[in-house]
Amino acid sequence: SITEEQKQIVKSTASALKENGKEITSIFYKHMFEAHPELLNIFNRTNQKVGTQPLALANTIYYAAENIEHLDVLAPQVALIAHKHRALTVLPEHYPIVGKYLLIAIKEFLGDNGTQEILDAWGAAYGIIAKIFIDAEQELYNELGPDEHDKGFVPLNIVKKETVASGPIVALTLERHDGGKMHTYHPGQYITLRITKDGSFHNRHYSLLEPFDGKTYRVAIKDEVDCDPKGVVSNEIIDNYKVGDTILTSFPAGTFKLVKDVKHHLFVAGGIGITVLSSLILELHKENKANSATLIHCAATQEHAAFADQLKPILSENQYKLFCQGEKLAKDDLQRALTVDSHVYICGSLPFMNKIQDYLAECNHPASQIHIEAFQPSLSILRD
């Protein structure tokens, strides 16, 4: 529990800590991984390297601290994070470890200014925030049913591997052959694939490509050779996994989804961002509502525009606009496709999503009708 006085201490120190959040969480991760190298099996080291994960954690803790008196405002963020934690098998016993090293880091950072009172207040606040996450995650684990295996990673069989666009973008079709259940999902959700490399696990989330058919999961993976850092997991899967192999997978998670009963849906995809959006469009099609969709897809070339074959037959010419290199998407293009009722779904690289959000802000489009699905930890990209 937390006292009124402690709440005030947390609120009054939150902004100073927030300004240095990245530094504090970087100290935190360094100490925590030294003491608990086994946690490297669930954390994404690429996100550590580029600093987005420390920032996401810091932003959430400070946002929670600022709102400690009405934590219900956090509900959408809690749901998003809890889904990701469950997909990565974060467990209640991990919370005291994170809490311990977070306090050590705050203490180290504050030096002489870090009074016992301040540290106790932050310890109490962390306890409250942690409990909210633990409870939310418990519910998600429960939804997976009584089989303990299903709460972790299970081996699924690769039954098909095909190149679906230049890039290359490779689609994998997975089935379960151990007699267990394939859990259902809604378009917008992802599965998490786990590979072993250099002695530890690496996990990545991949959006599911189409509405559930009752027995398979399909994901698209892009070869990330030109990226820095390189796509550790994606490249390994593309290069070394073949039909007949199994791959460790945790069951579908994620909160991104279609808003129901809406007059118009505008999908804006940058490159591989089309994977999750095409899944939503296929869901509309399944419900005979594809005529309420417009898709704007920015891709390097026509050959890079994945899923065009699937989408073109269900979208009319004025519902599907492809922008290739050289023809830059301008604000006017977006505005032409937009109505006051449009719900806009955006997925792509960070600069791409920022640009689209800026355009929408210039069009005064309500933020409540904008839905983004980020490749990177989404709370690292909180915008003002």
Ligand code: HEM
């Ligand atoms: C991801 C917050 C506790 C492991 C995240 C993200 C946030 C977050 C904001 C990014 C979500 C996204 O947008 O993708 C928190 C908070 C915690 C907490 C506020 C405590 C109250 C934990 C614990 C563990 C953990 C106890 C396990 C030791 C992870 C992992 C990721 C993650 C592995 C995935 C991102 C990556 O690997 O880069 N968490 N977390 N978290 N969290 Fe936590």
